[in-house]
Amino acid sequence: MEDIKPTEKKNFSRALLSRIPHYRKYLSSLSDKEGYISATVLANKLSLGEVQVRKDLAVISGEGRPRIGYEIKPLLLSIENALGKDRISEAVIVGAGKIGCALLEFDGFLDYGINIVAAFDTDSHKIGTFPSGKPIFGTDKIKEYCTEHNTRLAVIAVPTRSAQEVCDILVSSGIKAIWNFARIDLKVPKDIKVYREDLALSLAHLNSLIND
């Protein structure tokens, strides 16, 4: 029966997903949200191609009306839905080192309807502290916490040697998707999604674009 209510988020590519907050930001900034906006205007304002905008909006909310465009209010509502604003997803971080704490403090996740609610670490000096008001627990509390809160999203920011062990605990705690900063390919059951972050990649790609 649960199949009847699919989430509206699931068919978005990573690329489209990255543009959605920009659509929202611009549309939200309009003083007058009555009426319509054209793909041409949106494309100009966001420095995107018009074809791109039409494709994006077709996926997010459907086709615009010929010669009129998209009704702003329902479009904004579809965007908010797409970003999961109506149902915040909670996530936890394992590993409260430099990267873990940076992510714990980063406030950009809420733009996508995600709230990082807690971190876990083995270091007793970190346990019990509340950077940015968010608690750090011992790693022995992962299962209890995630089960109780029905947490489905987790970030692994521990040293490589501990990453697989942490991953196994997370999976056994009901986590369904893992963002992995450890430099190791994690072994997980088929139904668990893992994205291995390669922090160096963006800089490497930039470097490849400039010639000596």
Next chain:
Amino acid sequence: MEDIKPTEKKNFSRALLSRIPHYRKYLSSLSDKEGYISATVLANKLSLGEVQVRKDLAVISGEGRPRIGYEIKPLLLSIENALGKDRISEAVIVGAGKIGCALLEFDGFLDYGINIVAAFDTDSHKIGTFPSGKPIFGTDKIKEYCTEHNTRLAVIAVPTRSAQEVCDILVSSGIKAIWNFARIDLKVPKDIKVYREDLALSLAHLNSLIND
């Protein structure tokens, strides 16, 4: 005349670039590097598609020989070249906060031939310290340092309100590519490359893949 010596890196897509360290890791691990390896074996070992492997290697080092495959030693050499191992690119970070320091300590950049050599910050308590053996200077030293070292790559990890000002200083200091963690679209001259990092995107995409 400089056009005669193009860098070998410049035509790699971000996706291909992300796979190159995996090719290197596996090929380097082979105890016997004499002889040939087939696309089939490589694809199996790296859990990639065979067509993908053939395409990748064609870009990196050329076609393999029918029924024999790719000669390992020259392939490894091409990979090292592709990753810029023969000419390390130096990069600097502006902003020694949580993210800046995490990047300063991260050792994965060297896999792509990039060395983060220094950071800059306005906080006098941070200036002069050497996390991971790397110096932190005052932001007033950016121009002097980058000009002297002919630095072309920079990371902006400062608060949003300072990002454009820092960007302008970097551009006037000869920086050609900027990896921007600030949540603002930077204005730069046409010849400067900027990649705006959206730290939340990976987790948002993972979240969109799991359904309630």
